[in-house]
Amino acid sequence: MLKVSLPDGKVLEFDRRIRPIDIAMEIGPRLAKATLAAQVDGQIVGANAFLPDEGEVALRLITARDPEALNVMRHSCAHVMARAVMRLHKGIQLAFGPTVENGFYYDFQTEKPLSEEDFPQIEAEMAKIVKEDEPFERIEMDRIEALQFVKDLGQGFKVEHIETGLAEHGHVSFYRQGEFVDLCRGPHVPAAGAIGAFKLLSVAGAYWKGDATRQQLQRLYGTAWFKKEDMEAYLTKIEEAKRRDHRVLGKQLELFTIDPMVGSGLILWLPKGATIRRQLENFLYAKLLDIGYQPVYTPHIGRIELYQTSGHFPYYAESQFPPLYSHPMGGVVQELLQLWAKGEIDDDAMAARLEGYMHTNVPARIRPHVPNYEKLPSSRQKIAAMETWLEKQERYLVKPMNCPHHIKIYQSKPRSYRELPLRLAEFGTVYRFEQSGELNGMTRVRGFTQDDAHIFCTEEQVAGEFRGCIEMTQYVLKTLGLTDYRVRLGFRDPASQKYVGSVETWQRAEDALEAVCRNMDLPNLTIERGEAAFYGPKADFVVADCIGREWQLGTVQLDYNLPSPQRFGLEYVGADNHPHQPVMIHRAPFGSFERFVGMLIEHFAGAFPLWLAPEQARVMVVSQKVEDFGRQIETRLRQAGFRVTGDYRAEKIGSKIRDAQLELVPYMFVLGGREAETGQVALRDRLEGDLGTMSLEDAIKRLQAEVEARTIRQVVKGSAGIGGKKEENAY
């Protein structure tokens, strides 16, 4: 006897094996037809899966109207895609095919690479399968049986997955749809006909089990929706995101550029972009002074010893720009020593190699000099002598981070507890050699400026200081109208070796951080293990822009390690006249100006609020006859503190307005004979159009008020209208 309770409170009783679809049928044939899956005691299962024989379950039938149905259908669509690909191509090895936000993918190993040219054919085959409407049939087997089954199918990835990933499962399930059978947990829609609109989006490489050392597969991405309109809306949204791409807008609006001759991932800020950045810098700088930070400046390079002490070198060697050596052989010796350390060169070969450089192979002036090298008794000692030589050379690193420099400022004199918290701030530019495939416009670069600061404080001050950092970040985000964000706590992954410091220290730091955050009632606080910096746990602000994409921006990090005796050994003299170790907080509310401005460009779709707009107003004359009057107004606006330009070309006023609109200039001063006579100005708002005639003073007051309040007048959900049609510009 099975008792089934439905969401409306009704309880049905069955004394036979029954499936959700049967229950739906009892309620009504139309419901049965619409039922795609079911929720049993909170878990999503297939509509054809048998319910337990006895006991009590809560059942909810899922139709296309329920959000859960979409994922079930998308996963079924992934199977249909895989089936279509296997029909069209020989020798396909199936890997995984899960759903993702807005769609699904399937990983294959193929004999011939797939390309977008194959999409129409695959889509046509999929459409055929959907039309045939064959059912998805669940088959369960025990592990041994299943293993033989996938071996017989010749599906090597599935064999491996059953042997390793599913090692603990006694039984596994398959889904059959026509000739296509796939190892799969399910659930699926009852039959392929339930799949609505779908489209293949892209093909890309992906590593088997996400491991870069394993073979690379072909990943086919697709999207699927119940209604064609939903898919159209989704595709439109993708188009919209493309239209406000900061790389496109950055070029059109002349905000920044990247030149291959300067280098990949190195941003050249054009005057307009630089203006926006400067406004943000000024805004932050004023705030920093206001709340007790002290500005400092530090150089762009530092001796390698500095980073050896901090622990950055050589552990991040592959993501640093190569070190600068004063001796020409420095880099070669360093490289050899690294290979030797990895065991790729044995002791004797290493010693012989170095000896060659020292005495025979290279001109005297660039030889490393180690006295009596050849008299050293063993290869080991020769290598050690070489290491000593290398360490004596001057070696510099382009700085990958600012903290070691700020630590040295802290250590520039003895510190008393009376000086703490000491807050050192710098807009510090750092360089990291990111992988070429990772670079992306302004959001992932190789040189960037952090709005960095390091706070040195006592253990007792940690909570208050940490809280202050989070509040500052919140203030900054709020000012820019970025109200939709979540806070992610990054803790250490106990299984990983990449972290420095003792477990106890980490525990203390993580507890302190979590306590502060819980206390502040931050939105959607999550904890993620393995997301910590190597020296301490952190709180990251993940900001959603106006079309819902997430960006990791600000960060606050707690650090008990760099100040420790094993690293820099920071101290202050306490009230007890004894030395104590301070705690460090690293924080950057924007993260970096590059990424932040890149995100802002997309968030505002290039239409910055007046206080940030590179060009706040443009004076334009109806006729060149009134150019002198126009220039007077332009000068007076500039004197009033505005970033203003003038358009005195022999163009019609409509043309000048159009240009200013497309360049997203917030205000236009339209001046003709009437204004020249009365001395007044006709003001035009980019959003609202003609505001009519007023005195210059009134216009200035209006604009000044908007700047001072840092008003955000619009966050454009649609396109900003760059190159678009007029209808699209309606707000």
Add this chain to the structure above:
RNA sequence: GCUAGCGUAGCUCAAUUGGCAGAGCAAUGGUUUUGUAAACCAUAGGUUGUGGGUUCAAUUCCCUCCGCUAGCUCCA
């Protein structure tokens, strides 16, 4: 770094099976002196990313390198 794709004028894009590299916008010169989203005429602009190969002939086919795009891996 890996897989796939792309690279034509400042920008957006054309160029039949390999057969004289073109348009719009922008720029420059001129005419027009204009009232709230595009006046008109003319001119100039290119070693088709780079280097090599195949061919009578390469923007087109093949290879190298550089750069870009999507995804994967990475992100102190």
